Amino acid sequence: MKNLIIVDNPFVKRDVTVLREAGTQPADFRSALSRVSYALAIEIGKTLDLLEYEVTTPLEKTKGYKLKKQIVLVPVLRAGLSMVSSFLEMIPDAKVGHIGLQRDEKTLEPIDYYYKTPNNLDESVTILLDPMLATGGSAVASFNYLKKRDAGNCILACLIAAPEGVNKMYSEHPEVPIYTAALDRQLSNIGYILPGLGDAGDRTFGTF
Numbered sequence: 001m002k003n004l005i006i007v008d009n010p011f012v013k014r015d016v017t018v019l020r021e022a023g024t025q026p027a028d029f030r031s032a033l034s035r036v037s038y039a040l041a042i043e044i045g046k047t048l049d050l051l052e053y054e055v056t057t058p059l060e061k062t063k064g065y066k067l068k069k070q071i072v073l074v075p076v077l078r079a080g081l082s083m084v085s086s087f088l089e090m091i092p093d094a095k096v097g098h099i100g101l102q103r104d105e106k107t108l109e110p111i112d113y114y115y116k117t118p119n120n121l122d123e124s125v126t127i128l129l130d131p132m133l134a135t136g137g138s139a140v141a142s143f144n145y146l147k148k149r150d151a152g153n154c155i156l157a158c159l160i161a162a163p164e165g166v167n168k169m170y171s172e173h174p175e176v177p178i179y180t181a182a183l184d185r186q187l188s189n190i191g192y193i194l195p196g197l198g199d200a201g202d203r204t205f206g207t208f
């Protein structure tokens with residue numbers, strides 16, 4: 001599938017298994033999610049442009065590099081919060097915006113309750129963080145908002161994607177690359193990803 005990058009390495013496969021396992025408790029769930037987020041950040045980092053500049057070591061001058069563009073991380077509340085610290089470890093000078101969305105349990109439509117993002121998104125690379133791409137409603141609504149704020153260079157980082165969500169992103173925001181740790185089979189009739197991992201927010205924060 002075009003623009004879908006499945007981050008596939010043994011550490012990620014092991015940790016996705018930990019996340020899927022129904023008996024995994026929130027502390028272990030959060031640390032596995034955080035390790036997978038590192039892997040996603042590293043994979044995304046491969047595509048970022050660099051600026052070359054001269055650096056002076058204690059011995060001589062040599063070529064150095066810095067990221068060309070400001071990176072803006074935008075976690076979707078709540079579950080996306082658990083991906084932020086890993087991305088910040090890799091990109092310490094990233095700015096962090098927030099989008100608050102919750103799916104209506106009946107209609108599965110996202111209900112928005114909070115937006116706060118930095119200025120100058122047009123000059124930045126904006127990475128949306130949300131572990132679950134299910135119907136795709138939340139991701140599409142988030143990119144609709146970010147594009148209204150002039151975000152041009154957008155990336156989605158998720159943990160588990162359903163084909164339905166990937167297809168919705170393709171039809172609404174086809175240019176946005178989707179990085180995921182797994183592409184699952186389908187959605188259930190109540191909008192959960194199968195086989196999935198259940199409710200990512202509840203499992204992260206222990207609200208069950």
Ligand code: PRP
Pocket residue numbers: 076077078079080101102103104108110130131132133134135136137138139165191199200201202
């Ligand atoms: C989850 C998840 C995504 C959304 C994905 O959030 O974190 O934001 O569902 O579903 P979609 O692709 O069908 O829109 P949820 O609404 O459960 O909120 P929470 O993170 O506060 O638990």
Ligand code: URA
Pocket residue numbers: 132134191192193194196197198199200201
């Ligand atoms: N949101 C979740 O947290 N899990 C799913 O399976 C679908 C949406």
